[in-house]
Structures are given as structure tokens and as C-alpha cells.
Amino acid sequence: MQEFQSxxxxxxxxxxxxxxxxxxxxxxxxxxxxxxxxxxxxxYIIDLSCLYQxxxxxxxxxxxxxxxxxxxxxxxxxxxxxxxxxxxxxxQSLFSEKNIELKNHPEHLEKILVPAASAQxxxxxxxxxxxxxxxxxxxxxNVGKMFRDEKNPLLPNWKHIPIGYHGRSSSIVxxxxxxxxxxxxxxxxxxxxxxxxxxxxxxxxxxxxxxTNKKTEMGxxxxxxxxxxxxxxxxxxxxWSARDIQRWEYVPLGPFLGKSxxxxxxxxxxxxxxxSPFALAAPSKDVPELDYLxxxxxxxxxxxxxxxxxSEKMREPFLIAKTNYKHMYWNLFQQLAxxxxxxxxxxxxxxxxxxxxxxxxxxxxGSLLEICWKxxxxxxxxxxxTRNFLQNGDTxxxxxxxxxxxxxxxxxxxxxxxxx
Numbered sequence: 001m002q003e004f005q006s007x008x009x010x011x012x013x014x015x016x017x018x019x020x021x022x023x024x025x026x027x028x029x030x031x032x033x034x035x036x037x038x039x040x041x042x043x044y045i046i047d048l049s050c051l052y053q054x055x056x057x058x059x060x061x062x063x064x065x066x067x068x069x070x071x072x073x074x075x076x077x078x079x080x081x082x083x084x085x086x087x088x089x090x091x092q093s094l095f096s097e098k099n100i101e102l103k104n105h106p107e108h109l110e111k112i113l114v115p116a117a118s119a120q121x122x123x124x125x126x127x128x129x130x131x132x133x134x135x136x137x138x139x140x141x142n143v144g145k146m147f148r149d150e151k152n153p154l155l156p157n158w159k160h161i162p163i164g165y166h167g168r169s170s171s172i173v174x175x176x177x178x179x180x181x182x183x184x185x186x187x188x189x190x191x192x193x194x195x196x197x198x199x200x201x202x203x204x205x206x207x208x209x210x211x212t213n214k215k216t217e218m219g220x221x222x223x224x225x226x227x228x229x230x231x232x233x234x235x236x237x238x239x240w241s242a243r244d245i246q247r248w249e250y251v252p253l254g255p256f257l258g259k260s261x262x263x264x265x266x267x268x269x270x271x272x273x274x275x276s277p278f279a280l281a282a283p284s285k286d287v288p289e290l291d292y293l294x295x296x297x298x299x300x301x302x303x304x305x306x307x308x309x310x311s312e313k314m315r316e317p318f319l320i321a322k323t324n325y326k327h328m329y330w331n332l333f334q335q336l337a338x339x340x341x342x343x344x345x346x347x348x349x350x351x352x353x354x355x356x357x358x359x360x361x362x363x364x365x366g367s368l369l370e371i372c373w374k375x376x377x378x379x380x381x382x383x384x385x386t387r388n389f390l391q392n393g394d395t396x397x398x399x400x401x402x403x404x405x406x407x408x409x410x411x412x413x414x415x416x417x418x419x420x
Contacts, residue, residue, distance in 0.1 A: 001277045001407055005097040008113075010042035015401055015410025017042075018095060021088045022233070022268035022411075025071055026119040035071035035122055038114070039091055040268055040412075045114040046091060048076075054108045056094060056101075060086045072126045073269065077213035077232050078348045084213070084232060085273045121267035123174040124235070125211060128347035130169040131339060132207075132239055132259070132355060133162055135330040139358035142370045159287040162330040162338045164355075167239075168260035172351065175236075175266050178417040181392060182261035184245035199242035199258075201375075202390040202418055205356040206307055206366035206398055208325055209237035210332045211269055212350040219343040224295035227333035228272060230346060234301075234332075236266035236398045236414035237353045243369060243389065265351070266398075266414040274409050278302045278402040280326055289334075292341055299331030303411075305357060305400045307366070312393035313383040320379060321371060323357050323364040325400075392420040 006018040016022065018041065026045050027035040038045040048057075049068035057063055062083055067075045077084060094102045102108060134140060140163075144153025157163070173179070181202060187194040214230035216222065222230055239259060246258025279298035303325035308317035330338075335352055358366040365371045368389055372379055375388040390396070395417040401410035 001404070003406055006041070006095045007097045007103050008042055008044070008095050013408055014042055015408065015412050016040040016268070017408050018092055019407050020270060020274050020409040021091050022270045022274070023073055023076070023084075024124045024268045025073060025122040026114070027122065028114060028119050030120070037068045037070060037073060037076055039088070040116065041091070041095060043116050045116050045119055047112050047114055048087070050108075050112045051091075054112070057087060057090060060090065063087070071122060072349075073124050074126050074349045077125070077211070078215070080213065081229065081232060081273070085271060088271060088273060121174055121176075123172065123265060124267055124269050125349045125351075127169040127172050127351050128349040130167040130172060130263075130351045130353070131164050132167045132353040133164040133330065133335050134355040135162055135328050135335065136355055136358050136366070137329040138327060138360050139356040139366060139370065142358060142365065146369075146374045159285070159329070160290070162335045164335070164339070165254045167255075167263065169351070171260055172263045172265055175264060175414045175416070177264065178419050179240075179262040180419050182242050182245065182257070184242060184257045185248055186244045187248045194248060199245050200389070201243035203241045203243050203368045204307070204390070204396045205239040205241055206305060206321075206323065207237040207239050207353045207355060207357060208234050208303070208400070209265065209351050209353040210234050210336075212336070212346050212352070213348050214346060215348055216340065216346045218345045220340070220345065221343060222337055222340045222346070224293060224299070224333040224337040225297055227336045228297065230336065231272060231332065233269045233271040234275065234411075235269055236400050236411045238264040238396065238398060238414060238416055239353055239356070240264065240416070241367070262416070263353070264414055264416040266411050268412050270409060270411055275301055275303070275402060277404060277407065278409070282331060283329070293334050293337060295331060295333050297333060299333045300326050300328060301402065302326050303400050303402045305398065308397040308399070309381065309387070310395045310397065311381060311383055311385060311391070313385070314381065317395070317397050318382055321363055321365055323359040323366055325354070325357060327357060327359050328354060390418055392418055394418050
């Protein structure tokens with residue numbers, strides 16, 4: 001990608017560089033009724049309704065001021081990737097250093113640019129459906145070693161099929177939302193009788209999620225090579241997990257109440273268009289894929305991911321792991337193709353989470369279950385405390401970005417705090 005600069009002052013290594021331009025929903029002055037669509041650039045939010053009102057998006061078809069005045073991106077995303085990416089490229093052009101079209105209208109800029117520090121963010125979309133996959137080979141292998149067979153950790157189907165489950169869309173919340181520690185049935189390893197109590201084994205799961213912007217009919221399928229037409233972009237995602245509730249309930253039907261109490265999503269949706277310079281080929285596989293899962297597109301992405309933990313006593317978050325989205329075994333196009341392979345319909349605003357993203361080394365694991373290896377290797381924190389699982393008052397923060405030289409495309413932060 002060719003490098004270019006913006007006339008707007010943007011700090012070096014900012015996640016929301018001119019190469020990015022992610023989309024979200026914001027409001028100001030604690031007035032939820034003012035919520036509307038925006039795009040992030042540096043330390044500012046571009047008010048898209050004002051940008052449209054002043055005529056800077058006139059050359060792009062199918063747009064209206066009303067679309068940008070919605071408190072969700074669904075209407076905008078439903079216009080399709082060609083239109084959405086045209087808006088993104090137009091913003092890039094308007095703020096490029098050699099373009100004075102907007103720069104010379106300070107009276108417009110005063111209304112178009114909103115300082116991000118003065119705004120509050122909403123969940124960027126109205127979530128229609130939610131699927132969580134289980135597509136990291138290292139994570140699945142680690143869990144298999146802990147709970148099944150160290151020599152044969154993967155179930156026979158794992159390298160043939162993108163495993164997933166249908167989750168609870170109503171409990172997906174935006175970054176910064178706190179939630180109560182969940183209750184559920186717990187059964188100690190040396191007991192056969194459960195009790196009903198608060199979870200003692202709260203955990204995070206570092207994930208990314210893609211958002212669909214296309215509606216399909218029941219019976220219609222999507223191939224991996226066509227899946228990009230139905231996906232707008234990605235967010236950071238935390239699939240919070242109550243491991244003790246999950247362990248007791250997951251046989252034989254899989255996750256339920258151990259997952260459904262809360263999932264966190266970052267407020268900015270980064271387009272696949274912005275991420276295209278960081279696309280990678282699939283890793284080599286020793287098991288051939290069935291024809292309907294074969295993907296000739298570059299479907300893996302070099303996105304650096306970091307996990308931070310902050311206790312109530314700590315002044316600063318503490319980095320506990322680093323990994324990368326490129327470690328996924330099944331890519332997002334294969335995941336969507338598999339989900340629709342039986343004719344299941346897709347809606348604008350569906351969320352599809354990747355599953356925990358873990359790398360091959362202990363410092364690249366994406367959950368405390370792995371980092372602390374089922375509680376046998378406690379994590380030491382700077383405040384002198386240790387963790388096997390999360391405690392009340394703990395805040396977990398995810399960060400993600402892709403970078404080549406001076407070109408950086410990031411996701412901002414995703415945070416959540418466990419209340420007592």
C-alpha cells in the first residue's frame with residue numbers, strides 16, 4: 001500500500017490512522033437520543049450525518065442523511081461493501097494532505113469533527129444472530145490435552161469441520177460495560193451432586209468477530225470465495241466464560257449458561273477493505289478439506305493481539321499475553337461458508353466470533369484456562385496477587401492492530417470489568 005499523510009494531526013502509531021477509517025455509533029452530552037453513525041480518524045469522530053448534510057458525500061449513490069442518523073450501523077452496512085467502502089475512501093480523500101476541499105471550511109469542520117474524548121460509544125450494530133466458532137488449533141489442542149488425551153487432544157472431526165455453537169445475542173455488550181459474576185450449577189470434580197452458586201472460575205476468551213452485511217434466504221448458501229461479499233469487517237470480541245458452569249453443563253450439547261451471561265465487543269468495525277494489505281495465505285494443512293470449504297482467497301490476517309489484566313489495586317493494566325489472528329486454522333470465509341452450507345440464512349448484523357485465539361507458546365495463549373493451565377500455574381500480578389481465574393473487580397483489556405512500516409490499522413481497546 002502506498003503511504004500518504006493527513007492534514008489532520010494524528011499521533012504516530014494511532015490505531016485510527018488515515019489508512020483505517022472504521023465505523024461506529026456515538027453520542028455526546030450523555031444524550032442517547034443524539035446517537036448517530038460516525039467514523040474514527042485519529043482522536044476525532046467524523047459525524048457522518050453532518051458530512052452528508054454539507055454535501056461531501058453527494059457522489060455516492062444510495063446514501064441519505066437518515067441512514068447516518070440511526071443509532072446502529074445496520075442500515076448503512078446493508079447498502080453493501082461497494083457503497084460502504086466508497087464512503088471510507090471518500091473520507092480518506094477529504095483528509096489527505098493535498099486535499100483542501102474540507103480543510104478550507106472551518107465552519108463545517110467544527111460540526112463534522114467531534115473529539116473522541118467527549119463522546120460515548122454504543123454497540124455498533126443491532127445484533128441479529130450470534131455464532132461462536134472454535135477455530136484455533138492451538139487452543140483446541142490445549143483444551144484437549146487438559147481434559148481428554150494429551151497424545152490425541154483433538155476430536156476426530158476437528159480438522160474437517162469449523163466447530164461452532166449458536167450463542168445469546170441479547171447479552172452482547174459494548175466495550176466498557178461491567179457485568180455481574182454469573183450464578184449457575186456447579187459440580188466439584190470429586191462430587192456427583194451439583195450446587196447452585198456464583199461461578200468460581202471466571203475467564204476471558206480473546207477473539208475477533210466478523211459482521212455480515214448481506215441478507216440471504218433460507219436454502220441459500222455462500223461459498224468461501226464469495227463470502228467477502230457478505231462480510232463488512234471485524235471487531236475485537238471477548239467471549240466471557242464461567243468455566244465451572246460450562247464444565248458441568250456442556251455434555252452433551254455444548255456451551256449454554258456458562259457463556260450466555262455476557263460477551264463484549266469493541267465499538268469500532270474495521271473493514272476488510274482496510275485490512276486487505278495484511279491478508280495472508282492459509283497455513284499448510286495435513287488433512288484435506290472438503291470441496292465446499294476450499295478457499296482460494298487470502299483469508300487469514302496478520303493482526304497482532306494483546307491481553308491486559310488490571311486488578312482494583314493496580315494503577316496500570318498488566319500485559320499477560322500476545323498472540324495473532326493469523327494463527328486461526330479455519331478462516332472467516334470458511335466459517336461463514338460452513339454456517340450457510342445447510343441453507344441457514346444470514347442477516348445484516350449477524351456476529352460470528354472466531355473462538356479463542358491462541359498461539360503455539362504459553363505467552364501467546366488466549367485464555368486464563370490455558371495461561372494458568374487449568375489452575376496449576378498461577379499468574380503473578382504486579383500488585384503481589386496471583387490469579388488462577390478472574391476475581392471481582394478485575395478488568396480485562398484486549399488490543400489489536402495490523403502494521404506494515406508506517407501503515408497501521410487498529411481496533412482500539414475492548415474492556416470489561418467483573419462486578420461482585
